[in-house]
Amino acid sequence: xxxxxxxxxxxxxxxxxxxxxxxxxxxxxxxxxxxxxxxxxxxxxxxxxxxxxxxxxxxxxxxxxxxxxxxxxxxxxxxxxxxxxxxxxxxxxxxxxxxxxxxxxxxxxxxxxxxxxxxxxxxxxxxxxxxxxxxxxxxxxxxxxxxxxxxxxxxxxxxxxxxxxxxxxxxxxxxxxxxxxxxxxxxxxxxxxxxxxxxxxxxxxxxxxxxxxxxxxxxxxxxxxxxxxxxxxxxxxxxxxxxxxxxxxxxxxxxxxxxxxxxxxxxxxxxxxxxxxxxxxxxxxxxxxx
Amino acid sequence: xxxxxxxxxxxxxxxxxxxxxxxxxxxxxxxxxxxxxxxxxxxxxxxxxxxxxxxxxxxxxxxxxxxxxxxxxxxxxxxxxxxxxxxxxxxxxxxxxxxxxxxxxxxxxxxxxxxxxxxxxxxxxxxxxxxxxxxxxxxxxxxxxxxxxxxxxxxxxxxxxxxxxxxxxxxxxxxxxxxxxxxxxxxxxxxxxxxxxxxxxxxxxxxxxxxxxxxxxxxxxxxxxxxxxxxxxxxxxxxxxxxxxxxxxxxxxxxxxxxxxxxxxxxxxxxxxx
Numbered sequence: 179x180x181x182x183x184x185x186x187x188x189x190x191x192x193x194x195x196x197x198x199x200x201x202x203x204x205x206x207x208x209x210x211x212x213x214x215x216x217x218x219x220x221x222x223x224x225x226x227x228x229x230x231x232x233x234x235x236x237x238x239x240x241x242x243x244x245x246x247x248x249x250x251x252x253x254x255x256x257x258x259x260x261x262x263x264x265x266x267x268x269x270x271x272x273x274x275x276x277x278x279x280x281x282x283x284x285x286x287x288x289x290x291x292x293x294x295x296x297x298x299x300x301x302x303x304x305x306x307x308x309x310x311x312x313x314x315x316x317x318x319x320x321x322x323x324x325x326x327x328x329x330x331x332x333x334x335x336x337x338x339x340x341x342x343x344x345x346x347x348x349x350x351x352x353x354x355x356x357x358x359x360x361x362x363x364x365x366x367x368x369x370x371x372x373x374x375x376x377x378x379x380x381x382x383x384x385x386x387x388x389x390x391x392x393x394x395x396x397x398x399x400x401x402x403x404x405x406x407x408x409x410x411x412x413x414x415x416x417x418x419x420x421x422x423x424x425x426x427x428x429x430x431x432x433x434x435x436x437x438x439x440x441x442x443x444x445x446x447x448x449x450x451x452x453x454x455x456x457x458x459x460x461x462x463x464x465x466x467x468x
Numbered sequence: 469x470x471x472x473x474x475x476x477x478x479x480x481x482x483x484x485x486x487x488x489x490x491x492x493x494x495x496x497x498x499x500x501x502x503x504x505x506x507x508x509x510x511x512x513x514x515x516x517x518x519x520x521x522x523x524x525x526x527x528x529x530x531x532x533x534x535x536x537x538x539x540x541x542x543x544x545x546x547x548x549x550x551x552x553x554x555x556x557x558x559x560x561x562x563x564x565x566x567x568x569x570x571x572x573x574x575x576x577x578x579x580x581x582x583x584x585x586x587x588x589x590x591x592x593x594x595x596x597x598x599x600x601x602x603x604x605x606x607x608x609x610x611x612x613x614x615x616x617x618x619x620x621x622x623x624x625x626x627x628x629x630x631x632x633x634x635x636x637x638x639x640x641x642x643x644x645x646x647x648x649x650x651x652x653x654x655x656x657x658x659x660x661x662x663x664x665x666x667x668x669x670x671x672x673x674x675x676x677x678x679x680x681x682x683x684x685x686x687x688x689x690x691x692x693x694x695x696x697x698x699x700x701x702x703x704x705x706x707x708x709x710x711x712x713x714x715x716x717x718x719x720x721x722x723x724x725x726x727x728x729x730x731x732x733x734x735x736x737x738x739x740x741x742x
Contacts, residue, residue: 208551211544212563219581226584265490272483295677297697298716302498305505360476369478398574400680418576425580437577444572452565
């Protein structure tokens, strides 16, 4: 590089950075937003939870209703995440590997649950399976309960977490194209071999990223689950609903203790997200360099 | 067969079939159920439900606060995206990782934390009280809660676009004598606007429907601080399925029309700039 281009680059760089004062102000502004909007709420949760010491904190977390709520939350996550994972892979596969009419409509429809209020997500299942709903009489004849029971909670969770995996995979798989799969097929691999040995390793990190986001939402969903749960303590209460009940009973310390459990889970999810995201961007980087 | 570009790759029928069945069972049929349920009402009944003063007040509040929160995020989000992409400074990685906290944190937790913070006896609530400002249990509190839960949208949609703008464009502008603000106004803004609108629309849509984080800080007084999703909840608790359904349909239709408008605006801007 000649010295002339070097100076030109230096001038341009200085211009890009803006003047140091403006730059410092912007960075200070970002820090202020970060502390005020993100850090302060976290500190409040922890300080309120530990207000009466660790004894009451752990008592609230290990109380039977809280344990039952944790179990139900894990059940909802354990069913909805794998189901939406399989759907996400299937949807991303047909959308990214083939051309067919109506594809863009299909992509829009997959994203639809994101723009529907969680409360409406709960409402639609009540209208389908509630005692006055379409299948209400049939269900009660056969003694099956969906709304105000665990199946309803799972359905509502499935709805609100529906697009997460598909949404991460579709752009990734569209970018990767079909060449590698075609090569695998021409070399004699059957469909499953091609999927396991070629596609899956390629989409692994995007998949993990989508699953992490899906898990976070499934674990924390409140509105949709609240509509279909019926709030029966120890039976149809998930952790976020348990927080609400404790809070409304003015048992604030217990509410914040259970909330801090959810907070820790959220921080773990953030770590996992960061990790999968880093792997994903490294993957994209190495693709770009090839 | 002519529809497929790569007939070598198997699984079209299987994956498309599975996608359509799963989508229909879980999303399309239940959503249709709501519209069919609403269709049992006459126009007059429907109109009476949605034109009730309490519903109109909630409608105004929900869309107003969601709009305010999305605008606030438009500012804060642009600042954060800009600083995170353009500058390296101590703590950048932590902020970058923590931006997604509102998506990872259950909304109920966010709700009670923000209430504790902004309530009249909370740390920020006390400070605001000294200048006579009430935050929790007012529309301002609702706006702040919505700003929190939708914070990542604008940041995350702007970041990749901002990172992709070729350095040369700005350098050329700077070399031609443009001041930093001019560079921002004439070079960056047109490039960022479509993505900004996408982030804005996502934040707005999420804000209109948001429930968990809002109900704690709202105070939920009918006519004053009662949001639309809560009103659906109230109607359901009274077994007023018609009322709940009518409000649900209203919410979906209004949100859909607004998103469509934003989409059209976005198209006009991106065709105008190319």
